[in-house]
Amino acid sequence: MTDGYHSLSPCNPDDDEELEISSPEEFSFFQEEIVAEQLTYMDMTLFREVVPHHCLGCVWSRRDRQENKHLAGSIRATILQFNAVTNRVVSTILESKELKTQKRAKILENWIRIARECRILNNFSSLKAVISALQSTSIYHLKKTWACVPDKDNLAVCS
Template identity: 50%
Template sequence: MDAELFKKVVPHHCLGSIWSQRHQKGKEHVAPTVRAVISQFNRVANCVMATCLGDPSMKAADKARVVEHWIEVARECRTLRNFSSAHAILSTLERHMIGCQRKTWGEVSRDSFRLFQTLSGIVSTEINASQRSELITQVKSRRGARAPEGGL
């Protein structure tokens, strides 16, 4: 779903001069392709939030299994180069409402927690641009001659 939305993004919709108009009256139609990508990101984040926090009767160990599941989903997203959904999942798990639940995180396995930390370092918004560019270059070079006609 993310790939299809990203394929439809109109590059000039990402420009600040256009994007900054989105809240003006009568400009609700501005940058619909970017809005669609943002909506998908928010749907993924809301799904993670709902499954981690939706049932107040869940014990910490049960919540930890849900968190571990989402960490594995984020790993698979990264493997598939779906950085948008991986970032949505990881940033939601880092949020105060989930991140501050010490009992839950205390029940998460060490391996899952290490994987979470590693993935967070890769797809976090704090990662610097050169690391991101290097990762994208590595992905492209692995694809080599298999790249489809017309680019990515």
């Protein structure tokens, strides 16, 4: 821990260590503000490192070729962070088949509150990552779970 924040970023492919949540129910105990602040800190750290010319099309469009793995590293890191957040949202909601609809709805609500906190913190990268996960096909089709989310106005964060 440094400055109250977890120092390992999920965007670093070399990091094998990751925050382990032994059960999806544990996720409900995390405070939304703390999670949003942590995501904001990680995004801020990555965006500070973005090299402006990595955003140019001539560099950006060649990044996926094997011989160009070293190009646009700072952009690749932001993409990996976005994907890590999106995957974490989906995995905490869908990880356990035995999870009751009500519990799954609570996890969904928690992510909606985290998205709201990201919006307050002007962290639009993590906000969009959470929204993308909530709008993914696998989450969108959880009709019974969405029906258990008590306040549909919570989704106003998505507008």
